[in-house]
Amino acid sequence: MSDYYEELEELLRSASVPQSSQPQEKIAPWGETRIVGKPLPRVDAYEKVSGAGQYTYDIHLPGMLYAAILRCPHAHAMVKGVDTSAAETMPGVVAVLTGKSPGADIPWYGSRTPSKLFDPHCRYEGDEIAAVAARTSYQARDAVKAIKVQYEQLPFVIDQESALKPGAPKIHESGNSAGEPRVTSRRGDVAKGFAEADVALEETFYTNFQIHVPMEAHGSVVSWDGDKVTIWDSTQGVYDAVLMPFAQTMGVPMNKVRVICRYFGGGFGSKLELGKYTVIAALLARRTGRPVKLMLSREETLLAAGNRPDARMTLKAGVKKDGTLTALQLTSIGAAGAYSAGTGVGWQVGELYKCLNVLVTESTFYINAGRARAFRAPGFPAGNWCLEQMMDMLAERIGMDPVEFRLKNLTEVSQSRNVPYTSTGLKQCLIEGSKAFGWKEARAARKSDSHIKRGFGLAAGMWQAGSGGPPYTAEVRMFMDGGVTIKTGALDLGTGTKTVACMVAAEELGIPLENIRIENADTAVTPYAQTSGGSMTLPGLTPAVRRGAWLLKRQLFGWASEALGVPAEDLEINNNSIVSRSSPDKKRTMQELMRAHQVNEVIGIGNRDPNPANRAINPFGAHFAEVEVNTKTGEVKVVRLLGANESGRVINRKTFDNQVHGGMTMGLGYALTEKRVLDRQTGKMCNLNFHDYKVPTALDVPVDHQVIAIDPKDTECNIVGCKGLGEPAHVPAASAIANAIYDAIGVRPTHGPIDPKMILELLSKKKRG
């Protein structure tokens, strides 16, 4: 399988996004907007609150069977035999699939860590061994338990120390290291930089594994009709993530594969690639001649559906007394899990602040545990954790305010690519954010004398992608009564993609939002869109929608101009007519215009324009946190959060705020509670449920959570002026909380998550000196 994470990383590391579209006629930026920028409810709100929206989990087809997967219960084992005879005769069981079944010998996980759909060499607790299709989900699960497997258990490794020591049990033939440490950023001469520094500090930081756990589990419903196949998949991308790799894997032509995901219950990066579950469901469906539904259980999503890899990061930084950064040197290592995945974290170290001398060296190793996948800004919250805590450490040493120190080191040039940003609102995020947060007053106030200590922290951050780019195609179709339907292959992950697409079309056409409907993410019906990830959908898709609406309008206005004898610039759409602004009695209905040209609809096909050459397009943000630390129990309460984010033009202020709230809350979980716990005795995962894997609840988030939207009026990035938000809304939040905890207790929590035990350990270490 292609490794989306690594492909994305490679794509993003290169200076520019590949440009395929031809240059198109220029469209001027909007002046004052009527709809864009307003806080509006979503266009699919009704479906979501009524329960009518059909998610993959809700698809029910006549004769449909239910599948379940048998997974290896050991951290490392060789399968010596699989006996399915008991399972096959159980009530309701229709088919059992193993690696020996026809068509099931499928390679997986790429060339670096070659494996199979059902690999007898099980490299982690959760590797797939067999699957069952039965009439009910209960029967499928019963049958899975009845499959007898002979295992030869192998010694396992679950951490850096055991994985990389000489003679360690090998997970892959090539060993447990993914290669020599890679230099991922190099600029100037760090030795020279440290020699110039007045203060040089070095610290080792650690961030734990975080698991996506979207509320809708991963899964598919697959139905064959002869050589044609329809797949309902809980996926972030119907084209790149499912249709194309599925066609390739199964040897089916792309036009015979239809993939649908109209409502989607969350992914956060874990649904960017073709799942084994999809292929297993397809094999079972073909074998039984019946549709098959295969949804993972909650335990399986925690075990075998991806995670954010951990990171051990040693960061050395040099600064002059006046606050000038002289050198940054990062060495990081992360565990990819049992199969190939990216673990890089260092990009912000070479990019966020002006620094002439930078060296980042990164490496990856394998352990007998679930494989990492892209997770909301892959590598960035971890890299931010070390960089932004180090920035506070430096500021303290040279006696500078953390906001001032960051402001002093800002840059308007992308140092990694050596080109200017189209816009950077980081300065405004820091200034406006600290003003609204009351930063100066809060930091100057005396700390409490009780055992509850109050602290205030901030962190800045950015995201490597967030520009979007071609290819994206949007179809904007007008009926003869003036109603409009947009078609796009793009997923709405819950970010509000459908809503902003409709708002952009309404703005361009000058019609009410209610007159627009959108249909999305069905490869048989909707045009190509990239997978929704990397905060690239909004800036990738909406310019294509604007282009489509603009072309549609140009066609209609051209006809009307000819018919009415007025210039096209004088025309506007009013209800179902095109009317002259200067003499409103001059008008034609859409129906008249369309009939005159022998059509019953007009369609504008919008393609995404290329991004500007020699420019970097990135979103930025600064997050602020206020915490209370109970020094007796070690509990941390986040009492206030503030997010100031700059992602270009704000299309919808409601969904913008929602995204910042959500991103920062996920950062709260990363900072305080979320981690993967592996048992040292068995290598098995201990916290396979929501009781023990703790995601933030309504009681963990502060009621006071302000959002500030900085609009840099970027007219250069694309014809809508927007950049991505989902990831930069998440990146600095955890670091801000860590810095606030330091402010409260005076000991630096370098290792995450910062649970009560860790706080108490830090405090007792401080007491001992």
Place this chain on the structure above:
Amino acid sequence: MPEDPEDKCCRSDHGISRRDFMSSVGVGAVAAVSIGNAPAAPAQEIEAVSNVLTVNLRINGSLRKITVEPRWTLLYVLREFLGLTGTKIGCERGECGACTVLIDGMARYACMTLAVEAQGHEITTIEGLMDGEKLGPVQQAFAEEDAFQCGFCTPGQIMAVEGLLRQNPNPTIDQVRIGISGNLCRCAAYQHIFKAAAKAAELRAKGGQA
């Protein structure tokens, strides 16, 4: 002494809070984790659990007669046999709240309620809050306040707020937070859910008119 907000918002007449309910079910589901490791069950045991019985369930005001296995959950029956897929599956072990329905007006996890247990009780699902195609006040408030992202946990959140407001029409924000604390939202739209709960209380007071 400050009033415990849970007293007002989450305690049923029988004295079981949702929190107690959650902690009481934590153990039962552990067995499900050992998938693939368990020995095959003897054939007669499998036969025994596939025994069926008939239950009468009162759902959204209408009586439904249905044949079930004793182990089938209310969640399973609602979704698979009655087509009420507004109630979502999130964890199937009483931890996430995606399957929240009202049982006799109380917010309950349908995944932790057996279909046979639900007999004799009034069950309301998200579909039951609608008046034809018209949204109920809590649904309306969620739509207006953008109180969701992906929307998968949303029916459960709405039922939790509905259950809360039926017991306490004017909850404080802390009572709202406790009222939905058994409903996870991984997108974390909590801030807007808090707003929606307040708005819903307002709409209900006005007789459900937006």
